[in-house]
Every structure is written in structure tokens, then in C-alpha cells.
Amino acid sequence: MGSGYNVDAAYGGALVFSEKYRQLLSGIERADSITFNPQKWMYVAKTCAMVLFKNRDLLETDFRISAPYMNDTNFTNLGEVSVQGTRHADILKLYLSLHHIGLKGYDQxxxxxxxxxxxxxxxxxxxxxxxxxxxxxxxxxxxxxxxxxxxxxxxxxxxxxxxxxxxxxxxxxxxxxxxxxxxxxxxxxxxxxxxxxxxxxxxxxxxxxxxxxxxxxx
Ligand SMILES: Cc1ncc(COP(=O)(O)O)c(C=O)c1O
Missing domain, CATH: 3.90.1150.170 (Aspartate Aminotransferase, domain 1)
Structure with a gap:
């Protein structure tokens, strides 16, 4: 297993959208990975949760479990590097919320x-x-x-x-x-x-x- 620091910003990560309070996250850029759940303080309907990696290759080197029923491809099947294979497009809710509420709206x-x-x-x-x-x-x-x-x-x-x-x-x-x-x-x-x-x-x-x-x- 590679070593690395994860920051649990599941809740507080939303502060990245605050002009006034963003500095509370200072230092977070040093993390190797960050947990962030827009389903919390960003008011996105559940579920919408993610882990962000600084070095995406880690997913392949440290987390990949091959699925024998998948054909060999020259790209990594997302189901092999995460807990769930099939999933909803939860990111769409965040994308639409950002469009609808906007940066100013989240700040407010x-x-x-x-x-x-x-x-x-x-x-x-x-x-x-x-x-x-x-x-x-x-x-x-x-x-x-x-x-x-x-x-x-x-x-x-x-x-x-x-x-x-x-x-x-x-x-x-x-x-x-x-x-x-x-x-x-x-x-x-x-x-x-x-x-x-x-x-x-x-x-x-x-x-x-x-x-x-x-x-x-x-
Ligand atoms: C700081 C923090 N980390 C992790 C979690 C767990 O998140 P999930 O509901 O995605 O398991 C929570 C849930 O409230 C949380 O506040």
C-alpha cells in the first residue's frame, strides 16, 4: 500500500465556495486525497460523495482489483478502482446545483x-x-x-x-x-x-x- 494523507473534508469541503471562510481549508492542498460530500453542506440531494486524488495513478497501483469478467482493455474500468461498479451519475446533481445556485449563491x-x-x-x-x-x-x-x-x-x-x-x-x-x-x-x-x-x-x-x-x- 502506498502511504498518503487523506483529508476528510466530507463536510467542510464546501467552504471552498466561501469567500470569507475558504482560508479555513488552508493546507488541504498538501493532502494526497480528499473526501468531499456535496450531499452535506452543498445541499445536493443524497447521494453525492467523492474522493479526489492528487495522483490518479494511485488508483491503479494501490486500489485496483481486476474484475475477471471484464475484457482486457487499454483503459481502466472504473468498477475496478472503486467499491461500486455500477452507479448513478451523482455528479450530475452537483453540476446542475452549481449552475442553478452558482458560486455567489453558495457563498451566500x-x-x-x-x-x-x-x-x-x-x-x-x-x-x-x-x-x-x-x-x-x-x-x-x-x-x-x-x-x-x-x-x-x-x-x-x-x-x-x-x-x-x-x-x-x-x-x-x-x-x-x-x-x-x-x-x-x-x-x-x-x-x-x-x-x-x-x-x-x-x-x-x-x-x-x-x-x-x-x-x-x-
Ligand atoms: C466529516 C465527515 N466525514 C464522513 C462522513 C460520512 O459520510 P457518508 O455519509 O458519505 O458515509 C460524515 C457524515 O456526516 C462527516 O460529517
Whole structure:
């Protein structure tokens, strides 16, 4: 196997289309291969995912598995250098989206994502009972409640209950990944039609949960 560095830009790769945030990808040009999924932050209907190689020959030298049922040809059959043989022309969706939304449109969509995440972070920081995992680089924000009225060992459980509450009562879904051994809520602020008022509403519901949880326990 040849050695090489792959950058997982499945999500963040979209930033190449942002005037303001493109520099967050700096250094990516040193990668030997890049994973990029326009089905994520480029709003292309699933599936549309790719791996880009700096040196295409690697596909032949390191990845090729001959398909015995194919005739010898003087070109490489794409099915021999990738997991799937037969596939949809998913790239067409990206091509058409680029035509339809355009570079300016994508730039605007990405900026709007950042406006949403900025407001989200402001709301997190306003509340002493919520902690931010880190300053977001993208439109993903990870946070967790650590209510003082509970022992820290119970915070994971509290965050799980908050996740369920938001899902059941508000139809708002935050995933609940484990990070540094603790459960965090992860918000993906992707929908450009989300009004800022929705973020405010979510946080007033989080406050409600925080207060009610306390009164239910005491
Ligand atoms: C950074 C990153 N890498 C990889 C993946 C997996 O992508 P796929 O859905 O194509 O398996 C995801 C999915 O969300 C992702 O965010």
C-alpha cells in the first residue's frame, strides 16, 4: 500500500465556495486525497460523495482489483478502482446545483449558516448552565448542560433527557455524540430558511427544561 494523507473534508469541503471562510481549508492542498460530500453542506440531494486524488495513478497501483469478467482493455474500468461498479451519475446533481445556485449563491448560503451558528453560540454563552465544547469552525455547534443542581455524574443523563424533550416536544433534533467521555448535544445549523426566532425559541425551551427538571427533582 502506498502511504498518503487523506483529508476528510466530507463536510467542510464546501467552504471552498466561501469567500470569507475558504482560508479555513488552508493546507488541504498538501493532502494526497480528499473526501468531499456535496450531499452535506452543498445541499445536493443524497447521494453525492467523492474522493479526489492528487495522483490518479494511485488508483491503479494501490486500489485496483481486476474484475475477471471484464475484457482486457487499454483503459481502466472504473468498477475496478472503486467499491461500486455500477452507479448513478451523482455528479450530475452537483453540476446542475452549481449552475442553478452558482458560486455567489453558495457563498451566500455558507454565510447564512455562519449567521445562524453565531447566534446559537451567543445563546449558549448567555447561559451559565450550558458549556460550549469549542468555538465552532463550521455550522456545527456542540454544547452540554451542566446544571449545578445535579451531581456532575448525572449530567450525561440530563443531556439525554433534554435531547428527548426537544425531539418529542419541539421536533428539534440534536444528536448526542460522546466527546472526551461525556455526552454532548450537537446542533447542525444547515437550513438557510431557519429564522433567528427559531433559535431563540429552542433556547427558551432549553431554559424551560432546565427549570422544570430542577423543580421536579426537588
Ligand atoms: C466529516 C465527515 N466525514 C464522513 C462522513 C460520512 O459520510 P457518508 O455519509 O458519505 O458515509 C460524515 C457524515 O456526516 C462527516 O460529517
Amino acid at each position: 448560503l455558507l454565510n447564512e449558516s455562519y449567521l445562524l451558528v453565531e447566534e446559537f453560540v451567543i445563546q449558549v454563552k448567555k447561559r451559565s448552565y450550558i458549556e460550549l465544547a469549542s468555538e465552532p469552525d463550521t455550522n456545527l455547534c456542540c454544547f452540554r448542560g451542566r446544571p449545578k443542581y445535579l451531581d456532575s455524574k448525572q449530567w450525561d443523563r440530563w443531556n439525554l433527557e433534554l435531547q428527548q424533550f426537544l425531539l418529542n416536544e419541539e421536533r428539534v433534533f440534536f444528536s448526542l455524540p460522546t466527546y472526551r467521555g461525556e455526552r454532548w448535544l450537537r446542533a447542525v445549523l444547515l437550513n438557510p430558511y431557519t429564522p433567528i426566532s427559531t433559535i431563540h425559541k429552542i433556547f427558551s425551551k432549553i431554559d424551560e427544561f432546565y427549570i422544570n427538571h430542577h423543580s421536579n427533582k426537588s
